[in-house]
Amino acid sequence: MATGDTVLTDDSLLRRPEGLGIALTVPWYRSLWLSSVSSIAVAVEGRPIPAEDLRVELAGRTYAVAELPEQWDTLWFIQDRLVVVVPLDEPAAEGAEVDVEVTVDLRLPYMQIAPMTYVTNHAANRRTLAVR
Amino acid sequence: MSALGTPVQGVTLYSFTRWFHGRRYSFEDLVREVARRRLGPGLELVGFQSIKGFPDVAPDFVGRFRSLIDETGLVPTALAANADAGLRRDRMLTDDELVDYMRPQIAVAAQLGFPVVRVQISLTPDDMERLLPVAEQHGVKLGLEIHSHQHPKHPDIQALLERFEKLGSPYLGFTPDWGASLRAVPSTLMRKYRDAGIDERLLTRLEQIWHEHHAEGPPLTQEQHGRWFGQVVQLAHQHGASDRAIEMAVNITGLFGHAPAADWADVLPWAVHTHGKFYEIDAAGDEPTVPVAEIIDLWVRSGYSAAISSEWEGFHWNDWENPFDVVAGEQALIRRSAEAAGSRIVTDPAEARGLLGTPVKERI
Numbered sequence: 001m002a003t004g005d006t007v008l009t010d011d012s013l014l015r016r017p018e019g020l021g022i023a024l025t026v027p028w029y030r031s032l033w034l035s036s037v038s039s040i041a042v043a044v045e046g047r048p049i050p051a052e053d054l055r056v057e058l059a060g061r062t063y064a065v066a067e068l069p070e071q072w073d074t075l076w077f078i079q080d081r082l083v084v085v086v087p088l089d090e091p092a093a094e095g096a097e098v099d100v101e102v103t104v105d106l107r108l109p110y111m112q113i114a115p116m117t118y119v120t121n122h123a124a125n126r127r128t129l130a131v132r
Numbered sequence: 133m134s135a136l137g138t139p140v141q142g143v144t145l146y147s148f149t150r151w152f153h154g155r156r157y158s159f160e161d162l163v164r165e166v167a168r169r170r171l172g173p174g175l176e177l178v179g180f181q182s183i184k185g186f187p188d189v190a191p192d193f194v195g196r197f198r199s200l201i202d203e204t205g206l207v208p209t210a211l212a213a214n215a216d217a218g219l220r221r222d223r224m225l226t227d228d229e230l231v232d233y234m235r236p237q238i239a240v241a242a243q244l245g246f247p248v249v250r251v252q253i254s255l256t257p258d259d260m261e262r263l264l265p266v267a268e269q270h271g272v273k274l275g276l277e278i279h280s281h282q283h284p285k286h287p288d289i290q291a292l293l294e295r296f297e298k299l300g301s302p303y304l305g306f307t308p309d310w311g312a313s314l315r316a317v318p319s320t321l322m323r324k325y326r327d328a329g330i331d332e333r334l335l336t337r338l339e340q341i342w343h344e345h346h347a348e349g350p351p352l353t354q355e356q357h358g359r360w361f362g363q364v365v366q367l368a369h370q371h372g373a374s375d376r377a378i379e380m381a382v383n384i385t386g387l388f389g390h391a392p393a394a395d396w397a398d399v400l401p402w403a404v405h406t407h408g409k410f411y412e413i414d415a416a417g418d419e420p421t422v423p424v425a426e427i428i429d430l431w432v433r434s435g436y437s438a439a440i441s442s443e444w445e446g447f448h449w450n451d452w453e454n455p456f457d458v459v460a461g462e463q464a465l466i467r468r469s470a471e472a473a474g475s476r477i478v479t480d481p482a483e484a485r486g487l488l489g490t491p492v493k494e495r496i
Contacts, residue, residue: 005451006153029149030180030214035221069221077184078153109218110252114354118218119386122378 007102007125012081015131018055019088020044020098023081027104027123031078034058034071038120041103042086055085092131101126136475137436139428140484141463142174142209144407145182147444148455152181159183160200167204169456171463173481174209174439174488175201176250176405179237187213187236194243201245207484209439210275210307210405211246213237215254230254231262238263242270242491248405248438250307251276253288257295260304267303271491275307275404280389281357283312283350284399296402305404308396311445312350312389316421317342318411321383324449325376334371341367342384350390360385387445393426400434408440412450413461417468424462428469437478437487440466 007027014021022042026032040056042049056063058076076082084102092098103124111119143166151157157165159182166172179186183193201208213234217225225233234251241249251274255263260276267274278289289306296304317339325335341363351357361381368377411421418424431440442459467477478484 006150009154025153029146029153030178031184031186032180033216033219035219072220075180075185078181079155079184107218109216110214110254112218112224112254113358116218116224119382120378122375124375 005125007104007123008100008127008129010129011132012127013092013098013100013129013131014083015092015094016085017091018085020086020092020100020131022084022086022100022102024084024102024104025081026076026078028106028108028121029078031075032106033109034063034068034074034076036106036109037068037076038105038107039103040065040068040084042084043101044086044088045099049086053087057083057085094131096131097128098131099126099128135435136473137432137434138475138478138487139406139431139436139470140174140207140209140439140478140487141172141466142176142207142439142441143171143459143463144176144178144212144441144443146176146178146212147442147447147459149181150447150451151455160196163200163204163206165456167206169460170479171442171456171459172204172206173479173484174441175206176210176212176439176441178212179240180214187240189240189243197244205481207481207488208244208246209441209488210248210250211237211241211244212250213241213252215252217254227256227259227262231259234263235266238266238270238272238274242272245490246272247489247491248273248275248307250405253277253279253282257292260292261295261299264299264301264304268301273303273305273404275305277307277309277407278312278399279309279407280312280314281351281386283389283391284308284395285350285391286352289399293399293402305402306399307405307407308399308403309407309409309443310422310424310427311387311407311409312391313393313396313423313427314388314390314421315423317384317388318421318446320412320446320450330373330376331371334367334373337367337371338364338380338384342388345385346390348390350395357385388421393423393430396427396430397434400431400436403436403438405438406431406436406440407443408462408466409443409445410462411444411446413458413465417461417465419462419465424465425469425472428466429473432470432473432475439484439488442466
């Protein structure tokens with residue numbers, strides 16, 4: 001499995017007053033419950049952003065990354081985008097080219113390999129994209 | 133000897149994941165494109181892929197879907213459900229919860245006109261027995277998928293077979309997935325790894341180890357599969373590909389199964405649907421990794437006349453080929469193989485509907 005290259009799309013980078021929004025596609029073939037997201041890591045211009053500084057938005061709700069594993073009743077539909085909001089000292093301007101790397105680790109809830117152990121999917125994608 | 137089967141041609145939208153994912157197609161446009169390119173008549177969907185909010189479908193979706201089916205002339209074959217036993221982090225779902233999790237997915241399949249629901253190995257023989265009244269109520273068959281690294285001779289599958297034989301219901305059966313019976317590692321995956329700069333010696337070793345496992349035969353225990361998995365992880369670490377280790381192990385030991393095609397004979401009388409899994413079509417029109425001709429010969433001789441969904445999984449790494457073209461290539465190979473076996477593949481929608489049937493709601 002190697003759907004990692006689908007996490008970021010050409011239109012992933014969004015202007016946000018807090019810094020930068022990054023729209024992510026679920027790196028799997030189907031919608032998954034947010035509880036399947038084990039972790040999201042972001043680096044901007046090669047600089048890792050602490051996970052506790054990130055906010056995740058889906059369908060009008062906002063979560064900390066650490067809260068995602070508890071969200072077993074919220075679906076991340078494969079044509080919807082999860083927006084990770086990254087705080088930056090200087091918000092990224094429209095048209096600016098920004099180098100971002102996003103890593104999403106999933107736990108696949110129907111592929112159990114041992115009691116309470118599930119197949120994982122590790123998706124890492126690094127691209128330089130224009131902010132929209 | 134039973135009469136020769138006439139399988140129904142079809143496709144699962146799973147084959148087009150990359151383009152649906154990337155929003156190149158809406159759901160409706162994807163279904164229309166399948167019809168326009170004559171990749172039906174059979175149409176399979178993954179509920180959690182195609183339908184937003186599944187299994188809580190929007191009230192107007194059922195009507196819109198039925199209109200789309202009327203418009204395109206396609207024939208619903210199977211709705212793929214998921215048994216997400218690991219939904220929660222703190223514990224696995226109980227058997228009651230898992231059965232309840234499957235219930236609405238089965239109900240939606242019937243509403244949409246699918247005669248079969250693909251279910252998954254997380255369901256035990258007891259779970260299947262408990263779901264039988266649900267299947268009967270909605271008039272849809274449950275086809276438990278036999279997917280690599282499982283295979284027809286695996287003890288878990290044999291236990292299900294035993295239960296199906298005991299219960300003797302037409303509503304319980306299997307969905308064989310041809311990925312359990314590969315004969316080689318897809319060259320397109322090796323190409324992708326090579327392009328990504330993976331050490332050539334590692335690629336050689338990955339193929340070698342797959343063939344060593346192949347000689348050992350399909351795994352019968354969790355320990356055996358775990359050992360194989362560990363071997364691949366270790367190889368990746370040794371060759372500087374630690375970040376790809378799990379992915380490589382899932383691919384090499386999880387996707388590309390080792391069951392001889394003949395092993396399917398046991399379960400074929402219980403097959404209610406088929407995933408015609410494939411990875412690539414070569415210049416000669418053959419599938420180098422799946423022995424399609426041998427498999428079709430067996431399917432036809434067993435009297436199989438349900439649907440075969442062409443299921444292209446190469447999209448996970450292959451972003452350079454057109455998924456519609458590769459599906460057309462596999463379907464041509466399947467048709468040729470059926471003719472060589474003295475039968476044919478059904479492509480006429482009316483004949484397909486007659487063979488597959490439609491859900492009979494509220495029978496009981």
